[in-house]
Amino acid sequence: DTGVSQDPRHKITKRGQNVTFRCDPISEHNRLYWYRQTLGQGPEFLTYFQNEAQLEKSRLLSDRFSAERPKGSFSTLEIQRTEQGDSAMYLCASSLVRGGTDTQYFGPGTRLTVL
Amino acid sequence: SQKIEQNSEALNIQEGKTATLTCNYTNYSPAYLQWYRQDPGRGPVFLLLIRENEKEKRKERLKVTFDTTLKQSLFHITASQPADSATYLCALNAGNNRKLIWGLGTSLAVNP
Numbered sequence: 001d002t003g004v005s006q007d008p009r010h011k012i013t014k015r016g017q018n019v020t021f022r023c024d025p026i027s028e029h030n031r032l033y034w035y036r037q038t039l040g041q042g043p044e045f046l047t048y049f050q051n052e053a054q055l056e057k058s059r060l061l062s063d064r065f066s067a068e069r070p071k072g073s074f075s076t077l078e079i080q081r082t083e084q085g086d087s088a089m090y091l092c093a094s095s096l097v098r099g100g101t102d103t104q105y106f107g108p109g110t111r112l113t114v115l
Numbered sequence: 116s117q118k119i120e121q122n123s124e125a126l127n128i129q130e131g132k133t134a135t136l137t138c139n140y141t142n143y144s145p146a147y148l149q150w151y152r153q154d155p156g157r158g159p160v161f162l163l164l165i166r167e168n169e170k171e172k173r174k175e176r177l178k179v180t181f182d183t184t185l186k187q188s189l190f191h192i193t194a195s196q197p198a199d200s201a202t203y204l205c206a207l208n209a210g211n212n213r214k215l216i217w218g219l220g221t222s223l224a225v226n227p
Contacts, residue, residue, distance in 0.1 A: 004158075026177055033214070042204055042217040043159065054215065091158050102208055102215060106158025 003024060004107035006092050012113045013082055020078045021110045023108075025094030032075050034067055034105060035091040042089055049075060082114045118142070121205060125222040131190065134192040136221045138205035141186060143216070145207035148188050153202045160161055162203075163190075195225045 013019050014078040025032050027034035031050055046065065048056045052072040053087040068095075069075040079086055089111050120139045128134050147166045151159035154218070165172045165188065171191045172179045177190040192199050202222045206215040 040219070042219040045214060045217075048214055089156075093158070101164060103149065103161050103164060104159075104215065105161065109156075109158050111156075 004092060004094050004105055006090075006107040008110055009108060010111045010113075012115065014115050015084060018078065018079055018080045019082060019112065020076055021090055021092075021112075023075045023077070023092030023094075023107060024094075025074070025092070026096075026105055027073075029096045029105070030072075030083050031067055031095045031097055031102065033093040033095075034075070034077050035093065037089045037091055042079035046077070046090075079112075082112075084114045087112055087114045117217040119205060119207065119216060121203075121218040122221040123219070127224045127226060128195055130195060130197060130227050131227055132195055134195050134199065134223055136190040136203050136223065136226070138188040138190070138218055139186060140207060140217060143186075146181075148179075148207045148213070149203060150177075150179055150188075150190050151204045151206065153204060159204055186219060192223075197225045197227050200224050 007022045011019055033048040034046040037043050046061055047057050048055055049068050049069040052088055064080045067077045070111050088110045091106055091109045093106045095102050095104045119139055122137055124162045131205050147164055149164045150162045152162055153159040163172055163174055163179045165179045167183055176193045200213040204220040205218045
């Protein structure tokens with residue numbers, strides 16, 4: 001399977017704990033995105049990378065969230081001191097930007113539940 | 116402010132009919148617009164892309180139109196089937212390799 005993969009698929013944690021999610025993009029893709037999605041809403045942009053450079057981070061994102069893409073391949077998203085409001089589906093997408101278009105391929109998501 | 120609007124209410128149609136979903140935007144001049152399908156508990160899946168200089172794009176039973184004067188895209192599914200039931204998202208890009216901006220999606224239910 002050469003699609004986008006995410007790990008874990010589900011995570012249940014207690015408030016105040018730290019969690020880390022991993023995303024493996026499609027290998028030749030140069031862009032990687034993280035989104036958060038809650039029921040009935042569209043994907044909410046969190047951050048994105050072009051190769052290993054983090055080009056943008058949502059202003060809505062608190063300092064508890066951090067993402068890395070150390071070698072321009074896989075990426076991790078860490079949430080520190082989780083809160084109940086962090087409960088959501090976290091989606092990763094990758095794309096190969098060329099010809100000015102950015103068609104994104106999504107992973108299955110990681111569903112986070114904060115108790 | 117810049118925003119994208121999709122039908123907020125769920126669309127229920129009878130099998131075999133044509134489903135039409137709407138995506139309106141304000142204060143953007145997108146270079147292109149995309150439509151994605153999302154099933155419950157899964158990530159969105161790309162369906163179609165239409166550029167600003169294209170009026171219409173087709174793929175099998177799917178058709179997308181793009182009216183830059185009205186700032187609107189319409190997404191049609193002809194001969195709809197229960198398997199088409201899902202949430203459909205539109206997303207647009209304002210050019211210069213900027214990230215996609217997403218609508219909230221419209222839920223479609225096709226009844227047998």
